[in-house]
Amino acid sequence: MLPFLAILVIAASFLSVFLVWKRFELLIAGQAAAASAIVVGIVSMSCPMFQWIWAYLGVVSFGLLTVSIVRYCLTREGQPNHAGLSSYIATLEVQFCIPIRVIDTQRIRAFAHRRAAYLSVGLLERLDKDEVTAVVAHEAYHVKHSPSKLVSSLAALSSLTFVPYNDEHLADQYAADIAGKDTLARALRKLEIAGGEQRIEDLVTSG
Amino acid sequence: MVKLERISLRNEGLKKFFSPNEVRILGLLWEKERVTSGQIQKQCGDLSLACIAGTLDRLVKSGFVNRTLDASESRVRYLYAPTCTQQELGTKISEQVVDCLVDTFGTAVVSSIGRFRR
Numbered sequence: 001m002l003p004f005l006a007i008l009v010i011a012a013s014f015l016s017v018f019l020v021w022k023r024f025e026l027l028i029a030g031q032a033a034a035a036s037a038i039v040v041g042i043v044s045m046s047c048p049m050f051q052w053i054w055a056y057l058g059v060v061s062f063g064l065l066t067v068s069i070v071r072y073c074l075t076r077e078g079q080p081n082h083a084g085l086s087s088y089i090a091t092l093e094v095q096f097c098i099p100i101r102v103i104d105t106q107r108i109r110a111f112a113h114r115r116a117a118y119l120s121v122g123l124l125e126r127l128d129k130d131e132v133t134a135v136v137a138h139e140a141y142h143v144k145h146s147p148s149k150l151v152s153s154l155a156a157l158s159s160l161t162f163v164p165y166n167d168e169h170l171a172d173q174y175a176a177d178i179a180g181k182d183t184l185a186r187a188l189r190k191l192e193i194a195g196g197e198q199r200i201e202d203l204v205t206s207g
Numbered sequence: 208m209v210k211l212e213r214i215s216l217r218n219e220g221l222k223k224f225f226s227p228n229e230v231r232i233l234g235l236l237w238e239k240e241r242v243t244s245g246q247i248q249k250q251c252g253d254l255s256l257a258c259i260a261g262t263l264d265r266l267v268k269s270g271f272v273n274r275t276l277d278a279s280e281s282r283v284r285y286l287y288a289p290t291c292t293q294q295e296l297g298t299k300i301s302e303q304v305v306d307c308l309v310d311t312f313g314t315a316v317v318s319s320i321g322r323f324r325r
């Protein structure tokens with residue numbers, strides 16, 4: 001009975017990922033890699049065949065645990081508001097209708113997590129105000145288009161959590177519409193993100 | 208607190224207790240108090256911003272450097288200042304190391320230090 005239930009859950013998670021993100025090729029590739037690793041393991045250990053389901057669930061729960069620990073570590077230092085910054089942050093919160101948390105670090109960080117945008121003080125220090133607006137717009141797109149908790153848990157079950165779900169390109173487009181292409185390009189250059197030049201090029205060529 | 212496992216007696220000067228980047232940044236902070244990360248980057252032109260940011264975060268976390276948020280003049284920035292002078296740092300580290308030595312060798316350490324009292 002239990003193995004069939006597990007198969008049902010896995011099938012549901014596959015389907016949800018396919019319906020939500022339409023990234024079928026990534027799904028297949030990830031699952032094929034995980035499945036072949038498990039099959040090789042089981043054959044080499046000569047276990048009964050049904051054990052692959054338990055092995056699969058083990059891999060998935062390990063993935064879930066890792067992801068939640070990473071997320072906890074990233075967001076732990078996010079403060080609802082920083083003394084002296086509240087009015088500046090509040091203006092941005094009102095403009096984009098999302099909560100913004102400030103991370104107490106000199107490092108440059110910006111990401112969206114659980115319906116809130118996170119910015120580090122290092123980022124606020126390095127960027128001009130219009131560039132900060134572009135970054136917040138980009139993160140606001142992620143917040144507004146992030147899947148519900150149920151769907152993201154199902155996606156985690158099909159061990160796809162390390163694939164970026166949301167299209168960075170669409171978020172860049174949205175930010176460029178609000179803050180202007182040049183501003184966003186300047187922000188991307190200053191942040192020195194990996195793949196930043198490619199994203200600037202995409203912005204320019206998309207017309 | 209200097210981490211005892213990080214002390215390497217073979218290095219020169221303060222590098223016995225800190226990484227080379229930490230020594231450079233601490234030196235700058237002792238020279239002029241209340242420095243921004245931008246000023247530090249200007250002085251250490253060969254270090255990347257990410258490297259400086261990481262080192263500053265580490266120094267703040269270990270308590271050698273203090274930072275305050277300055278949101279005046281329509282710019283957000285951190286102002287960095289050392290928590291102790293070079294002299295105070297010397298006292299702190301000596302106490303820590305001598306405590307550790309006395310724990311291990313007892314009175315031998317005391318008589319050895321007695322040499323310097325003349």
